[in-house]
Amino acid sequence: xxxxxxxxxxxxxxxxxxxxxxxxxxxxxxxxxxxxxxxxxxxxxxxxxxxxxxxxxxxxxxxxxxxxxxxxxxxxxxxxxxxxxxxxxxxxxxxxxxxxxxxxxxxxxxxxxxxxxxxxxxxxxxxxxxxxxxxxxxxxxxxxxxxxxxxxxxxxxxxxxxxxxxxxxxxxxxxxxxxxxxxxxxxxxxxxxxxxxxxxxxxxxxxxxxxxxxxxxxxxxxxxxxxxxxxxxxxxxxxxxxxxxxxxxxxxxxxxxxxxxxxxxxxxxxxxxxxxxxxxxxx
Numbered sequence: 001x002x003x004x005x006x007x008x009x010x011x012x013x014x015x016x017x018x019x020x021x022x023x024x025x026x027x028x029x030x031x032x033x034x035x036x037x038x039x040x041x042x043x044x045x046x047x048x049x050x051x052x053x054x055x056x057x058x059x060x061x062x063x064x065x066x067x068x069x070x071x072x073x074x075x076x077x078x079x080x081x082x083x084x085x086x087x088x089x090x091x092x093x094x095x096x097x098x099x100x101x102x103x104x105x106x107x108x109x110x111x112x113x114x115x116x117x118x119x120x121x122x123x124x125x126x127x128x129x130x131x132x133x134x135x136x137x138x139x140x141x142x143x144x145x146x147x148x149x150x151x152x153x154x155x156x157x158x159x160x161x162x163x164x165x166x167x168x169x170x171x172x173x174x175x176x177x178x179x180x181x182x183x184x185x186x187x188x189x190x191x192x193x194x195x196x197x198x199x200x201x202x203x204x205x206x207x208x209x210x211x212x213x214x215x216x217x218x219x220x221x222x223x224x225x226x227x228x229x230x231x232x233x234x235x236x237x238x239x240x241x242x243x244x245x246x247x248x249x250x251x252x253x254x255x256x257x258x259x260x261x262x263x264x265x266x267x268x269x270x271x272x273x274x275x276x277x278x279x280x281x282x283x
Contacts, residue, residue, distance in 0.1 A: 035079065038079065040261070040263035042065060054067065057100075063077045071105065072107070079173070084127060085130065091135050116186030117184070117191070119144045120152040146199060146202070162243075171213055173209055176208045179203075180257040204233065210228050224273060230249060230277075
C-alpha cells in the first residue's frame with residue numbers, strides 16, 4: 001500500500017508539472033514567421049468604424065494603419081522574402097479600396113490628377129510580383145500617399161531597389177513605412193491637401209527596414225546587432241536621389257510621428273536598434 005501511495009503521489013506531481021508547463025506555453029504570445037505585422041501595430045490601429053483615424057486594414061500582401069480623414073495610411077507594414085518576387089507584370093490598376101467601411105470616402109486615382117504629386121506606393125508594386133493578384137493589391141489607393149515625384153521615383157525608388165537586392169542576396173526583410181505632417185512640395189508647388197481637402201499631403205515620408213538572413217523564428221532572431229535601416233525624407237521635389245543621406249534613428253521617427261515601432265521586441269533590443277543610425281552599404 002505504501003508503494004502504491006508513493007506511485008500515485010509521483011504521478012499526481014507529474015500531471016501538475018505537465019499542466020503548468022502547458023499553461024505557460026499557451027500563455028506565451030507567438031508571431032507567425034513572415035507575418036506582415038510581425039513587429040507590432042505602430043499606432044494600435046483597430047478594425048472598427050469607431051476608429052476612423054486609426055483604422056486597421058489587413059491584406060494578404062500588407063497591413064495598413066489608415067486615417068480616413070487624411071485619405072492615406074499613417075503606416076504600412078509588410079514582410080519581403082524571395083517568395084514575394086516573381087515574374088508577374090506591373091498591373092497599374094490604381095483604384096479605390098472597396099474594403100473601407102460603407103459611407104467612408106474612398107480615395108480615387110483621379111483625386112491625384114494635376115496635383116503635382118505621385119500616387120506614391122507605401123508597399124511597392126515590385127515587392128509583390130509573385131502573382132498578378134499580389135501585384136494588383138499594391139495599387140489600391142489605401143496604399144498610396146501624395147509623394148513628390150522625385151522623392152517617389154528616385155530617392156524611395158533607389159531604396160526599394162536596394163531592399164530587393166538584399167533579398168536576392170539571401171536575406172528577408174520586415175518593412176514599415178509611412179508619412180506624417182502636413183504640406184509638401186511637388187512638381188506643381190507646395191500643397192497641404194489635394195482632392196478638395198480629402199487627402200492630406202504629408203510633410204515627411206519615412207521607412208524602417210529590418211534585415212535578417214533567411215530563417216525561422218524571425219522575431220526571436222532580431223538582436224541588438226541586427227541591421228536596421230531607418231530613413232526620414234522631406235516630401236519635396238528638390239530631394240537628393242541618394243537615400244543614404246536621409247538615414248536617421250527610429251527614435252527620431254517615433255518622436256515626429258507619434259508611433260511606436262518594433263514594439264514586439266524586448267526593450268533591451270529596442271533601446272539599442274532604435275537609437276542607432278545605420279552606416280551600412282547603400283547599393
